[in-house]
Amino acid sequence: xxxxxxxxxxxxxxxxxxxxxxxxxxxxxxxxxxxxxxxxxxxxxxxxxxxxxxxxxxxxxxxxxxxxxxxxxxxxxxxxxxxxxxxxxxxxxxxxxxxxxxxxxxxxxxxxxxxxxxxxxxxxxxxxxxxxxxxxxxxxxxxxxxxxxxxxxxxxxxxxxxxxxxxxxxxxxxxxxxxxxxxxxxxxxxxxxxxxxxxxxxxxxxxxxxxxxxxxxxxxxxxxxxxxxxxxxxxxxxxxxxxxxxxxxxxxxxxxxxxxxxxxxxxxxxxxxxxxxxxxxxxxxxxxxxxxxxxxxxxxxxxxxxxxxxxxxxxxxxxxxxxxxxxxxxxxxxxxxxxxxxxxxxxxxxxxxxxxxxxxxxxxxxxxxxxxxxxxxxxxxx
Amino acid sequence: xxxxxxxxxxxxxxxxxxxxxxxxxxxxxxxxxxxxxxxxxxxxxxxxxxxxxxxxxxxxxxxxxxxxxxxxxxxxxxxxxxxxxxxxxxxxxxxxxxxxxxxxxxxxxxxxxxxxxxxxxxxxxxxxxxxxxxxxxxxxxxxxxxxxxxxxxxxxxxxxxxxxxxxxxxxxxxxxxxxxxxxxxxxxxxxxxxxxxxxxxxxxxxxxxxxxxxxxxxxxxxxxxxxxxxxxxxxxxxxxxxxxxxxxxxxxxxxxxxxxxxxxxxxxxxxxxxxxxxxxxxxxxxxxxxxxxxxxxxxxxxxxxxxxxxxxxxxxxxxxxxxxxxxxxxxxxxxxxxxxxxxx
Ligand SMILES: Cc1cc2nc3c(=O)[nH]c(=O)nc-3n(C[C@H](O)[C@H](O)[C@H](O)COP(=O)(O)OP(=O)(O)OC[C@H]3O[C@@H](n4cnc5c(N)ncnc54)[C@H](O)[C@@H]3O)c2cc1C
Numbered sequence: 188x189x190x191x192x193x194x195x196x197x198x199x200x201x202x203x204x205x206x207x208x209x210x211x212x213x214x215x216x217x218x219x220x221x222x223x224x225x226x227x228x229x230x231x232x233x234x235x236x237x238x239x240x241x242x243x244x245x246x247x248x249x250x251x252x253x254x255x256x257x258x259x260x261x262x263x264x265x266x267x268x269x270x271x272x273x274x275x276x277x278x279x280x281x282x283x284x285x286x287x288x289x290x291x292x293x294x295x296x297x298x299x300x301x302x303x304x305x306x307x308x309x310x311x312x313x314x315x316x317x318x319x320x321x322x323x324x325x326x327x328x329x330x331x332x333x334x335x336x337x338x339x340x341x342x343x344x345x346x347x348x349x350x351x352x353x354x355x356x357x358x359x360x361x362x363x364x365x366x367x368x369x370x371x372x373x374x375x376x377x378x379x380x381x382x383x384x385x386x387x388x389x390x391x392x393x394x395x396x397x398x399x400x401x402x403x404x405x406x407x408x409x410x411x412x413x414x415x416x417x418x419x420x421x422x423x424x425x426x427x428x429x430x431x432x433x434x435x436x437x438x439x440x441x442x443x444x445x446x447x448x449x450x451x452x453x454x455x456x457x458x459x460x461x462x463x464x465x466x467x468x469x470x471x472x473x474x475x476x477x478x479x480x481x482x483x484x485x486x487x488x489x490x491x492x493x494x495x496x497x498x499x500x501x502x503x504x505x506x507x508x509x510x511x512x513x514x515x516x517x518x519x520x521x522x523x524x525x526x527x528x529x530x531x532x533x534x535x536x537x538x539x540x541x542x543x544x545x546x547x548x549x550x551x552x553x554x555x556x557x558x559x560x561x562x563x564x565x566x567x568x569x
Numbered sequence: 570x571x572x573x574x575x576x577x578x579x580x581x582x583x584x585x586x587x588x589x590x591x592x593x594x595x596x597x598x599x600x601x602x603x604x605x606x607x608x609x610x611x612x613x614x615x616x617x618x619x620x621x622x623x624x625x626x627x628x629x630x631x632x633x634x635x636x637x638x639x640x641x642x643x644x645x646x647x648x649x650x651x652x653x654x655x656x657x658x659x660x661x662x663x664x665x666x667x668x669x670x671x672x673x674x675x676x677x678x679x680x681x682x683x684x685x686x687x688x689x690x691x692x693x694x695x696x697x698x699x700x701x702x703x704x705x706x707x708x709x710x711x712x713x714x715x716x717x718x719x720x721x722x723x724x725x726x727x728x729x730x731x732x733x734x735x736x737x738x739x740x741x742x743x744x745x746x747x748x749x750x751x752x753x754x755x756x757x758x759x760x761x762x763x764x765x766x767x768x769x770x771x772x773x774x775x776x777x778x779x780x781x782x783x784x785x786x787x788x789x790x791x792x793x794x795x796x797x798x799x800x801x802x803x804x805x806x807x808x809x810x811x812x813x814x815x816x817x818x819x820x821x822x823x824x825x826x827x828x829x830x831x832x833x834x835x836x837x838x839x840x841x842x843x844x845x846x847x848x849x850x851x852x853x854x855x856x857x858x859x860x861x862x863x864x865x866x867x868x869x870x871x872x873x874x875x876x877x878x879x880x881x882x883x884x885x886x887x888x889x890x891x892x893x894x895x896x897x898x899x900x901x902x903x904x905x906x907x908x909x910x911x912x913x
Contacts, residue, residue: 188831413860469900473847475905477824481828484828486570507591555817557817565808
């Protein structure tokens with residue numbers, strides 16, 4: 188058992204740290220959930236790409252560095268510690284790309300990955316529907332066969348950043364669900380500016396305008412944009428949900444950096460006699476460390492051929508609860524009147540952390556998965 | 570970086586687990602609670618012969634250490650089995666005495682450590698800043714106490730002359746004793762003793778954290794099994810989400826405590842050890858509350874062996890560092906606030 192990196196990994200860290208120190212914008216970018224922020228973040232993604240840091244774990248031929256999991260986690264640590272901007276490309280890089288590596292054709296990888304790495308094509312996830320949230324397999328948006336492709340009809344919703352994104356990936360019904368709701372679904376990608384697509388922004392709790400619902404009326408998708416076999420969409424999509432819940436969405440670097448900021452805030456702003464707050468700060472430090480260490484153990488198992496699997500549901504519940512508690516502690520440290528001011532960084536973070544237990548599969552659903560797959564409890568009624 | 574137990578570490582823990590599984594530990598626990606230490610001491614001697622305490626002391630004294638990771642891994646099994654007796658205290662006493670080597674207590678180390686490590690003798694331990702009671706002092710051959718001035722006292726046992734009173738614990742298998750002030754043989758004194766006591770205190774906290782993890786795992790495993798079997802309303806209670814989700818949260822707390830225990834064993838840094846104890850102690854106590862609730866009334870009885878773990882969880886959570894004490898250590902000296910000052 189060991190917690191030290193070999194010199195080559197430390198050299199990689201030093202290279203990343205050095206580049207980030209020279210390139211991270213000095214001023215905070217506007218939120219990527221706004222039009223202005225989206226544009227600024229695209230520029231940042233292009234700059235990252237120019238340094239070949241935008242998709243470090245991809246093979247070099249697609250714009251990556253071929254970094255293994257250990258290096259990727261180290262890069263993430265440095266990225267967030269440097270105060271670098273949140274990634275507007277995260278849906279594409281974290282969710283679609285792993286699916287393309289597992290199920291895409293070489294042609295699809297060559298066509299879709301490089302513009303994703305450059306920030307030229309930003310992707311939205313189009314899974315949820317008004318009637319299909321937790322019960323995603325009950326989705327009704329459909330793809331109908333046409334001469335050399337498919338026509339999409341129906342409605343998708345809660346699509347993060349779809350108001351400004353370029354393309355989307357989603358699941359559509361292409362066959363009868365005769366043998367079960369998970370059958371007859373197809374995974375495909377489409378253009379958000381194609382004829383027949385209407386994107387309607389939905390105001391989020393934090394007032395940012397990037398969230399959207401999508402109305403699809405005869406949107407053409409060529410055959411080459413179907414990922415994997417038609418009808419196999421569920422299996423293909425599920426192979427990526429582990430990334431969504433687990434590491435790819437929330438690497439520990441982010442929380443380590445946040446816990447450090449909280450610690451600094453406590454040291455400068457808190458009344459040392461307030462041991463109740465001190466205890467919560469201590470819990471935040473321990474939580475960030477626990478998440479980091481849990482991840483290193485998972486990384487070691489994966490490096491030895493293990494699978495992320497249902498364990499990523501443990502990650503999901505942990506980080507979403509952790510994120511909320513951390514931000515609540517920061518607001519309490521700042522004091523009521525300060526915390527009320529919504530433009531503060533911690534207040535913004537708190538507002539977003541409220542969504543954590545809901546997106547990427549609600550925590551209720553994740554607890555079901557943990558109980559059934561990791562503890563062997565019987566399936567109940569969903 | 571390979572943050573997983575090595576094969577040797579896993580093998581050692583597995584051997585301890587097998588030994589404990591082959592013994593009737595629940596019967597030994599019940600006897601221990603009634604003041605009959607013989608069955609527990611039989612298991613104890615077997616554990617010592619199998620090398621349980623070897624990682625606590627250097628080879629010169631019959632040990633193989635110091636190997637805190639190995640000892641922590643074995644201590645998870647001690648907790649899982651619900652083993653009674655001052656296991657943590659004996660290992661930590663071996664650490665304390667070994668540290669005196671070459672110093673004022675070098676002779677004491679040579680005299681006592683081999684008997685603790687391989688001889689199957691048990692020791693209770695009192696350290697400055699630790700709890701006020703000497704655990705199982707009436708069952709152990711030795712009791713070592715370091716006072717605030719840095720004097721190391723040894724009391725012979727069992728039933729050492731220094732024991733003033735044995736008190737009743739929430740866990741009847743833990744027997745806290747108050748020692749009579751003064752008395753005993755002074756083995757050594759000075760700042761070297763205090764430094765050794767600090768190190769032994771960190772080991773005791775770490776090993777208790779590991780034991781908590783094992784207790785929590787045992788509780789969760791029994792509870793999940795029960796939830797699969799017990800039916801109400803025509804189905805196993807484990808199919809109900811209220812039950813499922815509580816068990817999922819229990820697993821979550823244990824799974825995120827485990828790597829903290831490993832990391833603490835690797836570094837023996839005081840704040841990391843405190844973090845591990847905080848998380849593992851909390852997870853074990855949470856597991857106890859869940860186990861009780863999910864078992865319903867049968868869980869509230871002494872009949873079921875479950876009670877042997879249930880009643881251990883909270884005293885163990887507080888032994889060698891309450892949550893409050895651990896949080897104060899973490900907030901006071903967190904070693905990981907090292908990632909520069911990121912832009913805000
Ligand atoms: C900020 C944010 C960003 C999002 N981004 C995207 C995105 O980019 N793309 C996308 O496709 N979707 C996105 N979503 C949608 C998200 O995936 C869904 O909100 C989520 O899956 C839950 O679905 P729902 O909102 O329809 O709630 P419902 O499924 O209607 O659930 C409502 C409540 O009932 C509970 N519930 C439902 N079924 C059960 C059950 N069987 N057992 C116990 N409790 C149950 C849920 O846990 C929840 O608390 C986003 C959501 C948010 C908040």
